[in-house]
Amino acid sequence: MNDMTPTREQREAKLEGMGCKRKRVEDIRFTQGKGNYVDDVKLPGMLHGDFVRSPHAHARVKKIDDTEALKVPGVLAVITAETLKTVNLAWMPTLAGDVQMVLADGKVLFQNQEVAFVVATDRYAADDGINKVVVEYEPLPPLIDPFKAMDKDAPVLREDLAGKTTGAHGPRKHHNHIFEWTVGDKDLTDAAFRKAEVTFKEMISYHRTHPSPLETCQCVCSFDKIRGELTIWGTFQAPHVIRTVVALIAKLPEQKIHVISPDIGGGFGNKVGAYPGYICAAVASIVTGKPVKWVEDRIENLTATSFARDYHMTTEIASTKEGKVTGLRVHVLADHGAFDACADPSKWPAGFFNIVTGSYDFPTAHLSVDGIYTNKAPGGVAYRCSFRVTEAAYCIERAMDILAQKLGMDPAELRLKNFIKPEQFPYHSALGWEYDSGDYATAMKKAMETVKYSELRKEQSALREAFKRGETREIMGVGVSFFTEIVGAGPSKNCDILGIAMFDSCEIRLHPTGAGIARVGSKSQGQGHETTWAQIIATEIGIPADDIMVEEGNTDTAPYGLGTYGSRSTPVAGAAIAMAARKIKAKAQMIAAYKLEVHEDDLEWDIDGFRVKGLPEKTMSMKDICWAAYNSVPPGMEPGLEAVSYYDPPNMTYPFGAYICVMNIDVDTGVYKVRRFYALDDCGTRINPMIIEGQVHGGLTEAFAIAMGQEIRYDADGNVVTGSFMDFFMPTAVETPHWETDFTVTPSPHHPIGAKGVGESPNVGGVPAFSNAVNDAFSFLGSTHIQMPHDYWRNWKAAKDLGAVA
């Protein structure tokens, strides 16, 4: 060794592998405004499409007159359901086993539903055209209140389902009923409630909101008539699934469909499913032979593409007097809007809501979910969460607080008393999941110590006394949330989308000079995959992350993947990356053994190459192995160094965390101030701590928005009253609280690198922390549960209803 020989630390650092706060490589283009988004796709002769939308929530469409629209200069065509029927595309299948109108077929079922698609030579002409299409409606009574959906005399929404007593998920009980889904042992649970010393029942609603990515949904479809090929650039979180869906419904050969997801400006679940705009743009391109662009505006995005939540959860817990839980019973009324367009794995009509037992050792539980139709936009997507896990976490975390209040116990103590213990893992929950690993008490105690929990409680009691004496108009709440997520959908034994198992994939090719490319079936929408995927490879095979290019989103080049949502990328695609890298490493070991003239078993891995056991000077770096792979492989071995892996996970992963929110509320105005927010996340092995921190900041900001004001609200006539960023709460940096982040590390035992995924945890765990803080603040005035969102006027109303404001 001489002075120039790098130390082990230097070699390690050069890789920028797992655990490194590597700067995001994609930010070089994003921070310079050089990203390439769908709207940046501009093709010669490209046409533009725009929708005529329904002003009514429920109406019969009597007549569509396009005479004047076709006279507008630049307008080429007006497509209606009648046009689409000629190609059998007036309706399309949803991911949830339902069908959805592409364009209004006889009636409209929600405000801003797509009625006609105007195709024009530019965006302005298209908009001029839609204003000239005359639609004659006959308004029908709208059904807005989900609790009235199954009334005997409730209006019939889905006339297409007349006489169908069975849906995609079993029997239908009513003309507005979609499915009933039950899990758990009803008899055992009923018995637990009969024997229980303490029980309560509370209707906990998680209101309708929207993922609202800053880039709205959009696509460019270009059909080449000569080749018979359709190319679609779109904001797709799952490009391969879109390709297969297009092949199935448009009857085009799958090899002639090219789907490209370029840079995406946020998805949060909104960009998983298929929308009428995609179908209409594709049909318009096939008909005209020209590329057609469709770009949604903000109002369209908020009011017509997939919403999230809208779960009304009647929750009961049975417990001993000492606070040991003995049973959980939940019934959910799930408002799916006009069509069931949930983006869940096909066999899971309520997603993974059966994670509702949370982090607690419930001996028995029973869950039933009724999905129903209303005159609202379709959807029910996982807004930065894994398939209804957010709803489940909110339900159980709110319920545990209510139980604590009923028992007169501290909510953190109640949680500590009921946690699944480390020695119980792998833990089989009463509702059917196998939790992989966890150390809940350690995380909870670390959170409590960091925020000085007991001092906060003392301060709170003092403030409450001062409030009662009339010395202050402020109340204080401490919101505790301990969530367990279930992510990484998922094992082929129980997860598929339209029959395709939910594996994910990676292909790695190493080049002769020791660089390489990795193509992955996932699709970043801001998560930073180009940065973190290279880090996994760097650690696995000793090639610096900077020398690995990561590519996603082009279905012609990327191996088939199920895409990015439900925090599945690291648990599934991340595993595929590690497994592909390990295949390469195995071949590299054979090459190194041949070159070093030793047996493979005599080699050991050392950071960035192999060395001969006991002879540390005798080494071969991965860089040199790459070169050798292209000129001097062992006899009989194929040259080259590449590998593909399709990873079917053996189980889900179960990230968890402890969040504590401290909030003060001015009862006179309802104005709140988040004094402190502490978030401890355990996502197993940490790939890039900086990106994790960024993910947590973003997810907490969304959680803050949802809990404190963000909603899609309808008036009694079915008009959306929060259809723009003026009224749909999208916090700016000014409103957003300061976030403190922390972590523990409990690796997943079944994941190749022990990682669990983190992107969605803060949204899942954050909402109950905020809501519990508000509820905790008001609890001493006599309330048990106040529904979200907790915006100013509702806080004031809560105070007024509790007699704290005159």
Place this chain on the structure above:
Amino acid sequence: MIPGPFNYYRPATVADALKLLSTLGDEARPLAGGHSLVPMMKLRLATPEHLVDLHGVADLKGIRREGNTVVIGAMTTQHELLASDEIGRSLPILDETALLIADPQVRYRGTIGGNVANGDPGNDMPALMMALGASYRLEGKSGAREVAASEFYQGAYFTALEPGELLTSVAIPVPSAGHGYAYEKLKRKVGDYATAAAAVVLTMAGGKVATCKIALTNLSETPLLAEDAAKAVIGTSLDPATLKKAAAAAEAIMSPAADARGPVEYRKHVGGIMVMRALQRAAGRAS
């Protein structure tokens, strides 16, 4: 969110602008910062055939002192108000209010003329102008006239402006040295209109309120001058009972709409609180 077709004009003088507005008739709209008009056009709630952009008219810019009055050109932006020493010195309540209007990007573009002339009850400056006793200079084909801010607003988006008239400047009498002032605005987030807001300008003498003006934003179809509320505090030291009386008097004239900011009852209630808080803060500043 795509506007319909329109013709665009960019005159260089007030005379040219007025000529254009009068020849183009009812279908012409002057364009200042565009924060109200352009979104309305994108939603096609406004479909003017002609836009007369005032950004090329140099005479409409600037802040100058004329004796005891500050005259502000209509096309002066909120940002320019904040950057002006004259405003900071003699009308600090304008700075306080301008800072509560959205964000820097909006304030670089938004003008005082557009804010006061548009008649949008959510705009912040009109209430301020009422509290300060300001007047607006309206110029038309047949000449110029001065209208007091308190006489200008007739209903939501209805004002004393006649067709073809342009609001060219705002004249504000400088409040006496040592006056107290405050603009209290409750809003849901940056960029939102007020759920309720109150402007107070007062003077104190011997610990008691000597003069007082109170005006309200977004609590009716027009900004409101809360005269009874102001009367209720004259001669008092703003004790809790007086504050409550003032709030009640102000609430009595409020008629806000129920919207996503809250029901009527809430908006009136917090309107009263804004009045009390503005009074207290203004008094604390008075010398």
